[in-house]
Amino acid sequence: MRGISLLAIGFGFVSTLCAQNPPQPQTEQQRDLTTVKESPAATNPAPTRTGAPPVIPHSYALVVGIARYAHLPAKAQLQFADRDAEDIYTTLISAQGGNFPAENVHKLINEEASLANLRHELEQWLPSVTTPEDRVLVYFAGHGFIAGGKAYLAPNDVDVSHLSGTAYPMEDLGKAIGTQIHGKWKVLITDACHSGAITPEDDTAQVNHSLLDLNTSTFSLTASRDREQSFESPQWGGGHGIFTYYVIHGLQGEADSSGDGIVTADELADYVRTNVRLATKTLQNPTSDRGSFDPNMVLAYNPPRSAKCAGPNCPGAPRDGTLIFQTNMDGVEVWLDGKSLGVIDKTKPQRFPGIAPGPHTIKGVHLGYEPDGPREEQVYPGQETTVNVRIIIARQRNHAAEEPFDKGLEFYTRGGADNYKKAAVEFQKALQIDSKYSKAALYLGRTYQALYDPEQAETYLKNAIDIDNDYSEARLSYAAALLDTGGYDEAIRQTNAVIQRDPNNGMAWYLESQAFVRKGSYDQAIDAGQRAVKFTPANAEAHLWLGEAQRMAKQCPAALPEYNQYLSLSNFNSGAGGQLNYYLLGSLFGFGVKKRAAQQDIWRDLRAQANVGICDCQWVQKQFQAAAESCQKALTYVRDEPYANYRLGIVYAEEYNGNGNTELLKEARLHFSTVVALIPDTDEAQRSRKYIANIDAVLLH
Numbered sequence: 001m002r003g004i005s006l007l008a009i010g011f012g013f014v015s016t017l018c019a020q021n022p023p024q025p026q027t028e029q030q031r032d033l034t035t036v037k038e039s040p041a042a043t044n045p046a047p048t049r050t051g052a053p054p055v056i057p058h059s060y061a062l063v064v065g066i067a068r069y070a071h072l073p074a075k076a077q078l079q080f081a082d083r084d085a086e087d088i089y090t091t092l093i094s095a096q097g098g099n100f101p102a103e104n105v106h107k108l109i110n111e112e113a114s115l116a117n118l119r120h121e122l123e124q125w126l127p128s129v130t131t132p133e134d135r136v137l138v139y140f141a142g143h144g145f146i147a148g149g150k151a152y153l154a155p156n157d158v159d160v161s162h163l164s165g166t167a168y169p170m171e172d173l174g175k176a177i178g179t180q181i182h183g184k185w186k187v188l189i190t191d192a193c194h195s196g197a198i199t200p201e202d203d204t205a206q207v208n209h210s211l212l213d214l215n216t217s218t219f220s221l222t223a224s225r226d227r228e229q230s231f232e233s234p235q236w237g238g239g240h241g242i243f244t245y246y247v248i249h250g251l252q253g254e255a256d257s258s259g260d261g262i263v264t265a266d267e268l269a270d271y272v273r274t275n276v277r278l279a280t281k282t283l284q285n286p287t288s289d290r291g292s293f294d295p296n297m298v299l300a301y302n303p304p305r306s307a308k309c310a311g312p313n314c315p316g317a318p319r320d321g322t323l324i325f326q327t328n329m330d331g332v333e334v335w336l337d338g339k340s341l342g343v344i345d346k347t348k349p350q351r352f353p354g355i356a357p358g359p360h361t362i363k364g365v366h367l368g369y370e371p372d373g374p375r376e377e378q379v380y381p382g383q384e385t386t387v388n389v390r391i392i393i394a395r396q397r398n399h400a401a402e403e404p405f406d407k408g409l410e411f412y413t414r415g416g417a418d419n420y421k422k423a424a425v426e427f428q429k430a431l432q433i434d435s436k437y438s439k440a441a442l443y444l445g446r447t448y449q450a451l452y453d454p455e456q457a458e459t460y461l462k463n464a465i466d467i468d469n470d471y472s473e474a475r476l477s478y479a480a481a482l483l484d485t486g487g488y489d490e491a492i493r494q495t496n497a498v499i500q501r502d503p504n505n506g507m508a509w510y511l512e513s514q515a516f517v518r519k520g521s522y523d524q525a526i527d528a529g530q531r532a533v534k535f536t537p538a539n540a541e542a543h544l545w546l547g548e549a550q551r552m553a554k555q556c557p558a559a560l561p562e563y564n565q566y567l568s569l570s571n572f573n574s575g576a577g578g579q580l581n582y583y584l585l586g587s588l589f590g591f592g593v594k595k596r597a598a599q600q601d602i603w604r605d606l607r608a609q610a611n612v613g614i615c616d617c618q619w620v621q622k623q624f625q626a627a628a629e630s631c632q633k634a635l636t637y638v639r640d641e642p643y644a645n646y647r648l649g650i651v652y653a654e655e656y657n658g659n660g661n662t663e664l665l666k667e668a669r670l671h672f673s674t675v676v677a678l679i680p681d682t683d684e685a686q687r688s689r690k691y692i693a694n695i696d697a698v699l700l701h
Contacts, residue, residue: 059104060135062121062139088248096252097252126181131183134185140191150164151170184294238342269288272286320382323384332365337360357380404429513529533546544606547561631648672695673688
């Protein structure tokens with residue numbers, strides 16, 4: 001259950017609500033919940049529907065999920081709160097869901113969700129970044145307590161014998177959301193014991209007046225009423241809290257009862273409450289505070305879809321149906337209406353309740369096999385429909401296609417423009433012979449990326465994914481291509497899809513680190529980079545991108561060892577450069593995407609970038625001679641590296657200021673002139689022109 005009050009001894013009165021044991025299936029675990037009072041829905045007029053896409057304000061979210069508690073016994077640990085939070089995160093950043101920018105969604109999962117971190121995110125980060133026009137969402141899944149008449153959320157490091165000093169008071173949560181965090185739309189979704197007890201007071205009016213800014217719109221959705229329980233079970237989509245399961249599906253579009261593509265607060269509340277009550281035989285009743293929030297509040301936006309009910313005479317949410325997926329093979333990824341439901345093994349059928357009645361498109365995929373589907377399955381109100389996914393036919397490779405593919409791969413691994421062009425011709429031949437040759441599509445996309453043809457690269461990388469939906473390697477290559485063209489949000493969605501299947505995939509983590517660096521979210525970039533190094537310590541690029549993230553965060557003492565580790569691990573002949581080409585990304589130094597991939601192999605480019613990073617850090621630390629040596633080393637790999645030339649100009653000018661040697665000024669002028677020639681329209685070029693003018697004035701004096 002979520003809530004462990006029976007284990008808490010010696011800290012005053014503790015509610016025993018969490019100990020209730022209703023007749024749920026034995027596989028379900030109870031999560032106790034809330035004291036939020038429900039107001040009549042009629043106080044909110046129906047939102048106006050214009051048919052136009054909604055205007056979604058700047059959006060921020062904090063997602064917290066704690067299944068493993070540091071100081072609680074084994075029987076008090078939860079099963080799926082961390083997975084709930086991960087899937088909420090995926091839904092929020094989805095373009096067909098919450099539409100939250102990934103860098104604006106912070107996650108605290110398990111040990112990360114300490115009391116100190118929870119306070120920092122709620123009381124410092126969110127108040128510092130939000131404005132009165134923003135949309136803000138806070139989600140919490142884990143344990144909660146009521147003790148001594150006060151309610152608390154339990155962070156990972158909670159000590160039940162000392163709640164006042166180790167748990168987060170819900171009164172503080174109410175103050176943070178009501179008065180410190182800014183926003184015109186505020187959303188609080190809680191799946192925890194007594195999560196609705198924002199304050200210990202019983203009078204709703206007093207709570208609102210004392211804690212909430214009545215000029216703002218706050219929507220609170222909690223998993224159950226006071227003195228009820230909340231349940232989690234592996235029967236719900238392979239493992240979820242029942243409440244959160246329906247929140248996720250509601251945000252993904254199932255709650256859109258009007259069929260306009262918009263999921264409003266009212267629609268989500270109705271959908272979640274209706275389905276959770278049905279699923280638990282009314283033992284669990286989600287509640288929402290409907291007294292103040294804007295009925296036009298947009299919680300999610302999905303492309304228009306078949307509605308369960310539409311029109312002015314809609315009688316309310318009909319009873320939904322359930323799909324039960326079972327398969328004949330382990331590791332089959334199942335898809336419903338173009339959205340992945342996750343991976344299923346043959347011995348573990350998975351139930352997906354809350355599906356709108358009507359036809360739905362399903363598909364099962366497994367790498368190396370022909371997919372089952374897409375095909376149509378009918379969902380009936382209140383009924384369970386078993387979907388048998390059969391992965392039977394191994395994809396037969398047309399042997400005639402293998403010969404040009406092998407030739408293309410040989411050219412590709414040599415690197416260089418001419419070889420890449422020859423490789424592209426061979427990979428095209430392979431695809432013409434066998435249009436389902438996903439590996440040929442993958443390498444053709446990589447080849448076009450190396451030739452800096454981003455449109456073609458993305459076309460063929462997406463083609464590889466379309467052929468094999470669970471082709472993680474293709475998703476990562478696609479993410480890398482998107483980073484080169486500025487598609488950072490979609491790149492994060494692709495890496496996140498891989499991480500959900502394989503949480504220890506170091507490549508996914510360091511690509512995600514790069515995406516966050518480019519979005520200016522350096523803390524998240526460092527976190528992802530550290531995970532990349534943890535899971536793949538021998539991978540040179542993991543260290544490189546962690547170093548880049550740390551340098552951009554002005555943490556040069558930490559960055560320098562990572563750069564040096566990259567240089568040590570990548571100290572090999574550059575003949576393997578072609579193998580790395582799909583990791584080539586735009587410069588992190590402010591000059592935009594580099595377009596010279598076809599003129600050199602990627603090994604040289606990355607070696608140069610590492611030395612430039614070292615040079616930059618040494619310059620920051622005023623180690624000018626060492627910085628000059630590092631930037632010069634970078635230029636031995638890539639003579640036209642803009643930032644190396646720019647930094648060298650600065651370093652030589654600094655050294656001139658120290659010793660008055662005009663030969664250094666001449667060297668500085670040469671490098672500044674190179675910057676102007678290479679990137680004439682940038683801020684660095686503009687500054688270089690000013691430096692050149694100053695140098696000329698000194699030299700001519």
